[in-house]
Amino acid sequence: xxxxxxxxxxxxxxxxxxxxxxxxxxxxxxxxxxxxxxxxxxxxxxxxxxxxxxxxxxxxxxxxxxxxxxxxxxxxxxxxxxxxxxxxxxxxxxxxxxxxxxxxxxxxxxxxxxxxxxxxxxxxxxxxxxxxxxxxxxxxxxxxxxxxxxxxxxxxxxx
Numbered sequence: 001x002x003x004x005x006x007x008x009x010x011x012x013x014x015x016x017x018x019x020x021x022x023x024x025x026x027x028x029x030x031x032x033x034x035x036x037x038x039x040x041x042x043x044x045x046x047x048x049x050x051x052x053x054x055x056x057x058x059x060x061x062x063x064x065x066x067x068x069x070x071x072x073x074x075x076x077x078x079x080x081x082x083x084x085x086x087x088x089x090x091x092x093x094x095x096x097x098x099x100x101x102x103x104x105x106x107x108x109x110x111x112x113x114x115x116x117x118x119x120x121x122x123x124x125x126x127x128x129x130x131x132x133x134x135x136x137x138x139x140x141x142x143x144x145x146x147x148x149x150x151x152x153x154x155x156x157x158x159x
Contacts, residue, residue: 003055056082
């Protein structure tokens, strides 16, 4: 919760993984692994994933404080656990890139740039949908209207 909600709000980062879907297997794997340590900021630029890394360290520190002082493991174990969490995030990104899309082929596939990938098993996204996806990326007072527009464009059988 710290690294996935609180710190991303403070650092103005978006820690979600965005499906790449195109390119060689090696480039897609490197993209998935890199996204465990970098993320997009609210300005749209790539930056270090301060929120995720700091959240892992904070979670490890808080969990270490729950033990009695005589049983605490110290800073080294906290940072080791944070690195293990980062590696776990890389593995999760790899699974999302290569496995999840094969398990859910009927879901509309939208890549990093917001446009549909060219797969025959997914419905095509028209220009109206592209506009709604690009204009509804930020959370503001119109987010409810964006959800309504998306529900009209994407019938429940596709989701």
